[in-house]
Amino acid sequence: MELDAALDDIEEHLFHPDDQLTAEDDAEVRTGLALSVLGHLASYRDGGALELLRRYAESGANWQWALDELAVRDDDEALRALGPAVLARFPEDRRGDVALAAAARNAFEPRPWRLWAEDSARPGQGERLLRVREHGSFDRWQRQLRGSGPRPGWSVRAVLDWAQEGHDQHPRVARESAAARCLSAVAGPEDRAELLAAARGPREAARAAALRHLAERGDEDALTLIEEAAADPAALVSQAALASFARMRSTAAVVRARQWAAAPEGTLPGGLQTAAAEMLACCGGAHDADAVLRALRRTVRDEGPDSGALWPLVDGVGRLGVDCAAPVLRHVYRETASSQLRGRTAAALALTDPSFAAGFAVECLWDCEETTRALAAEYAATGDERVVERLRRLAADPAEEAGVQSAVRGRLSPDAGR
Numbered sequence: 001m002e003l004d005a006a007l008d009d010i011e012e013h014l015f016h017p018d019d020q021l022t023a024e025d026d027a028e029v030r031t032g033l034a035l036s037v038l039g040h041l042a043s044y045r046d047g048g049a050l051e052l053l054r055r056y057a058e059s060g061a062n063w064q065w066a067l068d069e070l071a072v073r074d075d076d077e078a079l080r081a082l083g084p085a086v087l088a089r090f091p092e093d094r095r096g097d098v099a100l101a102a103a104a105r106n107a108f109e110p111r112p113w114r115l116w117a118e119d120s121a122r123p124g125q126g127e128r129l130l131r132v133r134e135h136g137s138f139d140r141w142q143r144q145l146r147g148s149g150p151r152p153g154w155s156v157r158a159v160l161d162w163a164q165e166g167h168d169q170h171p172r173v174a175r176e177s178a179a180a181r182c183l184s185a186v187a188g189p190e191d192r193a194e195l196l197a198a199a200r201g202p203r204e205a206a207r208a209a210a211l212r213h214l215a216e217r218g219d220e221d222a223l224t225l226i227e228e229a230a231a232d233p234a235a236l237v238s239q240a241a242l243a244s245f246a247r248m249r250s251t252a253a254v255v256r257a258r259q260w261a262a263a264p265e266g267t268l269p270g271g272l273q274t275a276a277a278e279m280l281a282c283c284g285g286a287h288d289a290d291a292v293l294r295a296l297r298r299t300v301r302d303e304g305p306d307s308g309a310l311w312p313l314v315d316g317v318g319r320l321g322v323d324c325a326a327p328v329l330r331h332v333y334r335e336t337a338s339s340q341l342r343g344r345t346a347a348a349l350a351l352t353d354p355s356f357a358a359g360f361a362v363e364c365l366w367d368c369e370e371t372t373r374a375l376a377a378e379y380a381a382t383g384d385e386r387v388v389e390r391l392r393r394l395a396a397d398p399a400e401e402a403g404v405q406s407a408v409r410g411r412l413s414p415d416a417g418r
Contacts, residue, residue: 001041001044001046007038007041007048007049007052010034010037010038010052011052013031013034014031014034014035014052014056014060015055015056015059015060018030019031019060019061019062020061022061024061027061027062028062028065030062031056031060031061031062031065032062032065035053035056035062035065035066035069036069038052038053038066038069039053039069039070039073040399042069042070042073042074043073043398043399044398044399050070050073050074050078053066053069053070053074054066054070054074054078054081054082057070057082057085057086058082058085058086059085063086063089064103064107064108067082067086067107067109067112068107068108068109070082070112071107071108071109071110071111071112072109072111076115079111079112079115080115080116080119080121082112083112083115083116083119083122083125084122084125086112086116087100087116087125087128087129090103092128097128097131097132097135098132098135100128100129100132101132101133101135104129104132104133105133113129116129117129117130154182154186155186156183156186156187156191156194156195157194159179159182159183159186159209160179160183160198160203160206160209160210161206162175162179162182163175163176163178163179163205163206163208163209164203164204164205164206166205167203167204167205167236175205175209176205176208176209176212176236176240177209177212179205179206179209180209180210180212180213180216183195183209183210183213184213184216184217187213192219195210195213195214196210196214196219196221196225198210199211199214199225199229200225200228204234204236204237205236207229207237207240208236208237208240211225211226211229211237211240211241211244212240212243212244212247214244215244215245215247215248216244216247218248218250218252222244222248223245223252223253223256225241226241226242226244226245226272227241227260227268227272228241229241230242230245230268230269230271230272230275231268231269231272238269238271241272242271242272242275245272245275245279246275246278246279248279249283253279254279254280254283254284256276257275257276257277257279257280257283257284258276258280258284258288258291259276260272260273260275260276261273261276261277261280261288261291261294261295262291265298273295274295274299274309276291277291277292277294277295277296277313277316278295278309278312278313278316280292280316281295281312281313281315281316281317281319281320282312282315282316284316284320285320286320286321288320289317289320289321289322292313292316292317292320292322293317293322293324293325293328295313296310296313296314296316296317296325296328297328299313300328300331300332304335305331305332305335305336305337305341306336306337306338306341310332310336310341311341311344314329314332314341314344314345314348315344315347315348317329317348317352318344318347318348318349318350318351318352319351321351321352322352323352323353325348325352326349326352326353329345329348329349329352329353330349330353330360332345333345333346333349333360339367339368339369339372340369342367342369342372343364343367343369343371343372343375346360346361346364346367346372346375346376347375350375350379356379357379357380357381358381358383358384361375361376361379361380361381362376362380362381362384362386362387363376364376364380365377365380365387365390365391365394366390370401370403370404371403373394373401373404374401374403374404374406374407375407377391377394377404377407377408377410377411378407378410378411382411391408391411391412392412394408395408395409395412
């Protein structure tokens with residue numbers, strides 16, 4: 001909008017032949033940003049953006065996203081007109097009705113579905129939606145009655161066997177997390193020996209479930225078991241060990257994290273040292289700052305500025321006020337392709353870099369993430385004339401997020417200190 005750009009390129013991207021060839025799971029990745037931009041433009045009552053969203057909802061692969069954007073911005077009449085095209089996506093057979101019930105149930109915004117169900121001009125449409133909704137509820141009830149999962153009275157061995165059976169099926173059914181939750185209900189002190197044996201045993205899914213249960217219960221041997229499992233060649237076991245450790249918040253876990261983080265490189269599985277540093281970033285004290293900074297530098301060096309492992313480390317150096325982390329944080333800010341990581345890095349820079357207010361904070365006023373704009377509105381130095389003008393525009397923007405406008409008004413008020 002500020003560039004006075006046309007929508008032609010967005011339209012070409014949305015309606016490209018690739019849209020119909022993209023796998024369902026990838027459709028959101030391919031068109032989500034474009035649809036979000038159109039939704040934001042629609043907040044300004046941009047007729048062209050609304051029309052593109054309507055067309056895409058009728059024929060596009062990622063139609064649910066477009067419909068959700070319209071659900072909070074379009075009028076009732078236009079939404080009702082989309083009903084026949086959307087429902088026509090679902091064949092009027094058993095499989096189509098199941099898919100239709102799932103789509104209606106999982107919709108982020110239910111308003112269009114309610115309008116279609118109540119549309120007096122299309123009674124058949126409402127009857128079908130009512131029917132598939134009732135069948136969906138009945139099917140869920142039947143599945144609950146026929147459930148083959150854990151029941152009251154199951155033993156620890158039965159729960160572990162159930163988890164392993166899911167792993168051995170083809171395709172594999174992941175039951176490790178569910179089994180760990182079931183163990184919390186059926187396991188008692190007398191079962192500890194069996195759980196310890198399972199956490200060292202050869203059955204991957206049973207081992208993962210037992211590891212998670214013991215870690216959540218704070219068992220005295222859990223940390224040793226996690227260290228052993230983190231080096232296991234089976235990805236399911238090593239990942240379960242690291243995930244179990246990440247959920248721990250005990251003093252013993254923090255103490256062990258310090259030991260692992262201080263170990264020479266190469267003496268422990270890399271994932272375990274990273275998990276230890278993440279633990280210290282979240283729960284450590286000021287004396288853990290060096291360990292977190294070392295992990296941040298190592299991760300940037302080995303995995304680059306887009307690594308998911310950077311998120312808690314960036315937060316950690318900000319929380320711990322590690323001033324000497326500013327250079328590597330500036331590098332991550334400049335180089336990362338993730339707008340969310342850039343925003344977290346900006347928050348860490350605000351706490352560690354004295355030049356942030358006059359530097360990156362000004363740039364962040366134009367960021368695509370609302371939390372980053374709100375941070376910039378709080379910190380950007382108003383000595384730059386661009387800052388005051390931008391703050392005024394954000395304050396007057398009818399589509400700006402409430403959190404951003406609240407921060408902006410705090411800066412523009414007569415009592416603001418900077």
